[in-house]
Amino acid sequence: MSKRIKSKKYVGVYYRDLANNDRVFEFTYKDINGVKKWVKVGLASHNINEAYANRKRIETISKIKLDGDEPDFIKKRKAVKKLILNTVAVEYFKDYETRSKPNIFKESLFKYQNKIEPYFGNKAIDEINKESIDKWLNVFKGEYKQASINSYHATFKAIINFGIKEFKELENIANPLSKISIKDPQNERERVLSTNEIKHLFDCLIHKPKAYLYVCVALGTGARPQAIITTQKKDLDIPNRTLTFPALKKGKRYPVPLIESLFQKLIEATKDLKPDDYIFHPDNPKTDTTRPITYEGMKGQIQPLLDDLFNRGFDRNDRKHRVTFYTFRHTFATHLVKNSNVNILDVKKLMSHSRLQMTERYTKVELHKGTQDALNNLYS
Template identity: 35%
Template sequence: MSRIKTKYQGVFYREAITNGKPDKTYYIVFKDTHNKTVETKVGKESEGVRANYCNQKRNEIVTKQRLGEDLPTIAIKKKRNIITLDLAAEKFFKEREMQNKDNAHTQSKYNNWIMPVLGKMDIDLIGLEEVRGLQESLVKKEYAAATINFTINLLNAIINYAIENKLSTTIQNPTKKLKQLKVDNARDRYLTKEECQSLLEAVDDEPVLRLFVRLSLSTGGRLETILSICKKDIDFTNKIITLKDHKNASSYRGFINDDLTSYVNEYCKDLKPNDKLITMPVRTLRRQLSNIFADLFNADLDKNDRKNRVVIHTLRHTFASLLAIQGTPIFTIQKLMNHQDIKTTLRYAKLSPESGKEFVLKLLA
């Protein structure tokens, strides 16, 4: 039975019939400490073994030899207890919940995009080819580049978690070798004051949506931040609201004006201190606001036009943009947005009255 080379050095396979079906049996070849050629069977494709896994095991052996370490006698023996990506992901999301992070939306991304492609695979067998295959499958479905990059980054986080918690014996996370898609991630769209008023009028008959929109436009909080607000987080006397930044695992202060303070006070008068102001399911909230945005702002826009489409995050962008337009110092905006890096806030500097716009307009006047 002839050996068939793979693209990996020292990795090959032989073809045979297993249970009436074609199968591949993988082997690795390396030099021992006496410079003699050693050929070792790794396993069959029907058992879940792949060429990239064999290459990883061969590299481990070669590295241990170079460092003068003892080789494990079962270094390439097939694992008895397979840890699938789904199992690692389950533990990953459970730990995030324990850290009080609202990750239901992120978990849905895993369930919809990663699980169908890689979920049942042994996590140790996921290599660059498999990660690239996931990326290509999402490209074919015409998802936005930013969405695809988010998915790969999520896979990266899960595999890193598995490595750190000994769920995987992988030495290097394969996602690190994959180039991310180029994307212009800057959202230029924000709502004018007139558009804000139109939006508030559109949700006037929906108390929960109206409260969400008003809090978003008044604090600039992300979706998860607004949904986390409890009655106890509001200081009605000083018109201060404590906001939780789940992205950066921190808390910060926002402010609400007299009108919104009165509105919120009336809205939550029957709530207990630990009760959340907004309990509408996030999917319902997203769907209802998406329909309103479509009617008011997104007519005839491509679904992947991130620059111009209005989405929930546009409300946060609007908060910062309107602050900049009225001349709010950039470091004050950074504090109100709870940005960790001033570079993130500087994107709004172009909207400042001191941006130089008035001088440019006078050039050829």
């Protein structure tokens, strides 16, 4: 094939000299993906010339359909702006706020803003598919309770169902969440550290001061991991001997009284910090007290040891038996309610739960001795 020669007079117009001494004229434009498309106009022997090829190019770009369809670049200009998830979510939560209790509304909004929006907020709803949702759900496996994962799924599904009902642009789409069956939350965490296991863990952490302090706070307050790593020096109330944790699920900050040993450790750890400095800050590649350490950074210092001490032989997704960051929270609540003098309503406050049922699910209480003795001697 002979070489294309660019017209010196018209943009996008080319010609090629053929072996039979004829000349063929062509023009080019870019499609929606930025790829050149070539259109053959005709031969000089058929009275086609550069001016005619240029007119055809202008007509194509402006209005003429090519082979019964518009060029891709024209389609792109005419394309209707797609409806993204955030647009539907705003209207959904306006409606939901009018028909739900304030705490339930806040919890649902929190789930969307923290678990759904970062992944899908700016994505067109008709482009959200089962594969992308499966990948999203897999992010939470191993770290979140199945009941929590199911609630994220339910919130997501409800938003899209609302969109299908209320937005004409979505009336013909199928909700991709309906294609994904949720799992029964039967594999919930049951693992709680014993007193001896806690002592052994601390012995192994003695040379890792930041990890040691984190575990002290986790086991001494029952706070959620993200709440712990975002505490600042000013959250330590020395006169009242409390540590106040930032709002997460419930939407309200809450203080937790500190036992004397933990209180002294926090005073020592924060003595050189400014009020706005974070107690758990990154030290690699350099110390920066003005921002909190990441969840992954803190986990990376502790989880390998937990796996070595307690998780050998267990599947990574075995939530019932593996020890994770959330085991500290379960351990705190369980050991606390073993004391007969403890009021479970106080535990609910310390755990920052909105409902008592949540506190009861977090605690694994042994049978009272009298009940256990009766069972042992039931048929004797």
